Amino acid sequence: MKPRKLKADIYWVGAVDWDRRLFDELIPLPDGTSYNAYLIKGSEKTALIDTVDPPMTNVLINNLTQLDVKNIDFVVANHAEQDHSGALPQILKLYPKAKVVATPKCKDLLMSLLLIPESRIMTVEDRETLSLGNKTLEFIHAPWVHWPETMLIYLREDKMLFPCDLFGSHFATSDLYVTDEATVYEAAKRYYAEIMMPFRAIIQRNLEKIKDLQIDAIAPSHGPIYDKPEFILEAYRDWVYAPPKNTVVLPYVSMHGSTKRMVDYFVAALVERGIAVKQFNLAKTDIGKLAMALVDAATIVIGSPTVLVGPHPNVVYAVYLANALRPKLRFASIIGSYGWGGKMVEQITGLLSGLKIELLKPVVIKGFPTEEDFKALDRLAGEILNKHKSSVELTKGK
Amino acid sequence: MAKYRCIVCGYVYDPEVGDLNAGINPGTPFEELPDDWVCPLCGATKDQFEEEE
Numbered sequence: 001m002k003p004r005k006l007k008a009d010i011y012w013v014g015a016v017d018w019d020r021r022l023f024d025e026l027i028p029l030p031d032g033t034s035y036n037a038y039l040i041k042g043s044e045k046t047a048l049i050d051t052v053d054p055p056m057t058n059v060l061i062n063n064l065t066q067l068d069v070k071n072i073d074f075v076v077a078n079h080a081e082q083d084h085s086g087a088l089p090q091i092l093k094l095y096p097k098a099k100v101v102a103t104p105k106c107k108d109l110l111m112s113l114l115l116i117p118e119s120r121i122m123t124v125e126d127r128e129t130l131s132l133g134n135k136t137l138e139f140i141h142a143p144w145v146h147w148p149e150t151m152l153i154y155l156r157e158d159k160m161l162f163p164c165d166l167f168g169s170h171f172a173t174s175d176l177y178v179t180d181e182a183t184v185y186e187a188a189k190r191y192y193a194e195i196m197m198p199f200r201a202i203i204q205r206n207l208e209k210i211k212d213l214q215i216d217a218i219a220p221s222h223g224p225i226y227d228k229p230e231f232i233l234e235a236y237r238d239w240v241y242a243p244p245k246n247t248v249v250l251p252y253v254s255m256h257g258s259t260k261r262m263v264d265y266f267v268a269a270l271v272e273r274g275i276a277v278k279q280f281n282l283a284k285t286d287i288g289k290l291a292m293a294l295v296d297a298a299t300i301v302i303g304s305p306t307v308l309v310g311p312h313p314n315v316v317y318a319v320y321l322a323n324a325l326r327p328k329l330r331f332a333s334i335i336g337s338y339g340w341g342g343k344m345v346e347q348i349t350g351l352l353s354g355l356k357i358e359l360l361k362p363v364v365i366k367g368f369p370t371e372e373d374f375k376a377l378d379r380l381a382g383e384i385l386n387k388h389k390s391s392v393e394l395t396k397g398k
Numbered sequence: 399m400a401k402y403r404c405i406v407c408g409y410v411y412d413p414e415v416g417d418l419n420a421g422i423n424p425g426t427p428f429e430e431l432p433d434d435w436v437c438p439l440c441g442a443t444k445d446q447f448e449e450e451e
């Protein structure tokens with residue numbers, strides 16, 4: 001795609017990665033992604049905000065060539081992660097007078113990750129400004145969304161926020177701005193779940209920090225630009241502040257059908273009690289869908305058979321992720337089966353140590369479930385209902 | 399003495415224990431940690447800690 005004009009002297013010069021399907025060799029990208037870089041031409045100085053993922057360096061360079069950019073004074077690196085900073089070495093070669101503008105922590109990371117010479121980097125403090133003549137960049141330090149060095153830029157005269165990864169979405173589109181809010185909501189929620197959710201408490205601080213800014217548009221580093229910023233700000237407030245909902249997330253694996261029979265019975269028992277369920281077969285699911293479900297749920301119930309005395313490895317993977325993503329979960333339990341014994345419950349609960357959850361009595365049975373086992377599942381469903389009901393906040397969040 | 403939790407990674411600084419790897423002796427209150435002390439798990443700075451309830 002060609003460079004695209006946002007406003008007078010402000011251009012999108014990034015790259016759309018339609019075909020990428022995996023990020024960090026971990027996160028599925030069903031809709032591809034984009035690496036947004038922005039060019040701001042002030043009356044005196046020119047700044048480039050972020051760059052692109054290294055394989056797409058030529059796209060960025062072509063965009064700058066098409067705009068006939070002969071000189072860049074500043075390349076602002078909001079974030080040292082390579083999908084935004086990776087083209088810096090080439091850009092610095094092409095524009096030998098350009099200085100990288102970064103937080104002190106980002107300077108350290110750019111030097112160690114991209115071997116950028118110290119002499120090419122200038123650091124800025126929180127709320128420091130940089131004049132481009134008729135345009136002013138205000139730097140807002142926002143550590144830990146989602147690395148320790150991250151910052152946001154507020155372009156004062158144009159009332160635009162460039163928050164890098166915060167508010168972003170992995171969503172390849174030919175739309176410069178959000179057109180279909182429902183689609184972007186899904187992509188942005190997935191992005192939040194996978195990248196931002198572990199830093200929920202810190203995002204609260206950052207939302208506070210920007211709440212008094214008058215923002216006409218939010219231009220993130222992935223996905224389309226929000227020309228109605230309230231859409232994404234409201235979504236973030238919900239994901240970050242709102243109490244969890246009356247929902248059970250149920251990731252499971254079944255090898256020979258016993259655990260699956262329990263899951264089927266248990267899901268019906270929960271639904272009968274008015275509890276929403278999101279069920280994921282871990283042998284098949286897109287792990288991003290599971291992460292999204294964890295954004296709002298009050299309870300996780302893990303279903304697993306026993307393999308080599310422990311849980312199924314796919315269950316270990318999912319539980320490890322759920323623990324690391326630190327969602328709002330309040331309660332957890334385990335259902336599943338074994339043939340001759342094992343330590344599945346101990347191993348799964350050991351993996352959940354990072355969450356502030358109450359563990360409800362697991363139902364782990366020998367062999368195929370019987371009437372007695374179904375009664376135990378009914379009891380667990382009832383206990384979850386009582387827990388959800390007794391939490392005033394939860395009812396409010398429903 | 400109050401414990402402080404790192405809001406980035408969940409590590410809890412316990413003043414009774416200190417942080418010997420960083421030269422912080424047991425009995426050092428959070429407030430007296432040097433300004434350049436960082437979370438031993440994730441490297442977050444002191445301002446990312448909140449008092450434990």
